[in-house]
Amino acid sequence: MRDVTAENITEVFTGYFGEDTDPRTREIMISLAQHLHDFTREVNLTHDEWRKGLAMLEHAGRITTPERNEFVLFSDVLGLSSLVDMIHSNPEATSSSVLGPFHVSNPPPLAIGGDMKRDFEGPVLLVEGQVRDVDGTPIANAQIDIWQTAPNGMYSSQDPGQDIHSFHGLMTADGNGDFSFTTVRPVSYTVPSDGPVGELLDAAGRHPWRPSHLHYIVTAPGYNSLVTEVFPDDDPYLDEDTVFGVRKDLVMTYETRKPEEFPDGLALSGTVNDPFLYVKFDLILAKGSL
Amino acid sequence: MRDVTAENITEVFTGYFGEDTDPRTREIMISLAQHLHDFTREVNLTHDEWRKGLAMLEHAGRITTPERNEFVLFSDVLGLSSLVDMIHSNPEATSSSVLGPFHVSNPPPLAIGGDMKRDFEGPVLLVEGQVRDVDGTPIANAQIDIWQTAPNGMYSSQDPGQDIHSFHGLMTADGNGDFSFTTVRPVSYTVPSDGPVGELLDAAGRHPWRPSHLHYIVTAPGYNSLVTEVFPDDDPYLDEDTVFGVRKDLVMTYETRKPEEFPDGLALSGTVNDPFLYVKFDLILAKGSL
Secondary structure (H helix, E strand, C coil): CCCCCCCCHHHHHHHCCCCCCCHHHHHHHHHHHHHHHHHHHHHCCCHHHHHHHHHHHHHHHHHCCCCCCHHHHHHHHCCHHHHHHHHCCCCCCCCCCCCCCCCCCCCCECCCCEECCCCCCCCEEEEEEEEEECCCCECCCCEEEEECCCCCCCCHHHCCCCCCCCCEEEEECCCCCEEEEEEECCCCEECCCCCHHHHHHHHCCCCCEECCCEEEEEECCCECCEEEEEEECCCCCCCCCCCCCCCHHHEECCEEECHHHCCCCCCCCCCCCCCEEEEECCEEECECCC | CCCCCCCCHHHHHHHCCCCCCCHHHHHHHHHHHHHHHHHHHHHCCCHHHHHHHHHHHHHHHHHCCCCCCHHHHHHHHCCHHHHHHHHCCCCCCCCCCCCCCCCCCCCCECCCCEECCCCCCCCEEEEEEEEEECCCCECCCCEEEEECCCCCCCCHHHCCCCCCCCCEEEEECCCCCEEEEEEECCCCEECCCCCHHHHHHHHCCCCCEECCCEEEEEECCCECCEEEEEEECCCCCCCCCCCCCCCHHHEECCEEECHHHCCCCCCCCCCCCCCEEEEECCEEECECCC
């Protein structure tokens, strides 16, 4: 096309595709170009604004490492990560929510009733739940990969003061799908805000906080894997999670219980002398192989 | 919002903005998020596809240097760079076209009638033109920054075999806006295709070629600066420039002339013994201060 114009450029772009392009690739790229072109025309993007956007991407490239991925963080704070999660969630199963960048490989095994807090200080939290099918049938021996922040608001991979496996555990639920463990209550924390994502949040008048949560990856043969997080209903950031991770069915309640109500047979049984927090949250999987 | 859904996420995003956000920042970010969300929903983007897109951005970040900017190249092959040019072009002036990454600072002065080919082999090309206002008035003493590829298809900044200033020159037009210089005919060339942009072009069944062109940046006090390129009408890639730079009014014709038609008074006068190419292309500026 020797007469490209602001009006026909999307059509010209589409016309450039080879005849035997994979149809899905074609669909994705044409939709992406159409929306980027529409955005550019709609806001009448100036050269300075275009350069600013490119400079933010370059900045993200310079600071991205295996430990800190600023592009994922852009996707998170723009709501894209959550949107991809939501459009692929099964409405009958527990909602999925952002994986985030802090999961570590090879988490240490955690027995049912085991303790994840180790020597960390803080209120004891007892978590119980059951892994079930959407029709209510217990799923025996599901694997639950659990992780959370330490009381200082940092994940082990961010914090040289923590063992890389601290606040990580891999549990196998029992034959009835039941699981339980103790930990300390996770805390609210901020996403990294010293890079271009922080600049974007500042420009939007937004804060970098996430409400506190427990992360789970739940897997069982014959079921879709579930990547999710659960949030307490009293967190001050519940209505303004900067990465849009909160779903109605992922909000749970911490109850305060007396020390004498702490059950027997758990790793911490006999050592809890103060009131503790208790939460029951079941995890529902949908059949499939994703 | 504790009930973020695939349907309301754009609204939730919009609701997060601070009250005193700069209105232009707000407009741009909301339009961008709306279009990215619409794209994601429209194609039902999967987690694997989302990860693939992020991996391409990370790859771009790893290979971007001051000399090679893969993010600009993404913008170029998606048509964004050209679109920003076009929506800010004055329809009465010469169209603007992509600056590209190969311009160098501090180009050497080039006298009117001077030669840019130096010792390079190839058919001599004589270029003449006039810098004028949109109403036809000549613009005296406009500055014209000129650059192009060497006959090997490379710009000086890409090619360790060339002086950094080879095929670059800064000319001041005369009191009548007239300019002229000699060079060799620029050649078609490929954009870098060994990174993620090359992967995108491959996936789309697209080639990485650009039609040959001369680059100009034209400036004169009281006028908008013009960044443009001019293309010969016989280039095989004219209808499929991979960065969408061709505009109808930027296409010109190289005429073949006999050696005895070569004018006097130019740097190469008296040395041209073979047929040479001739092009006349005027440059029209619009009043303004951009």
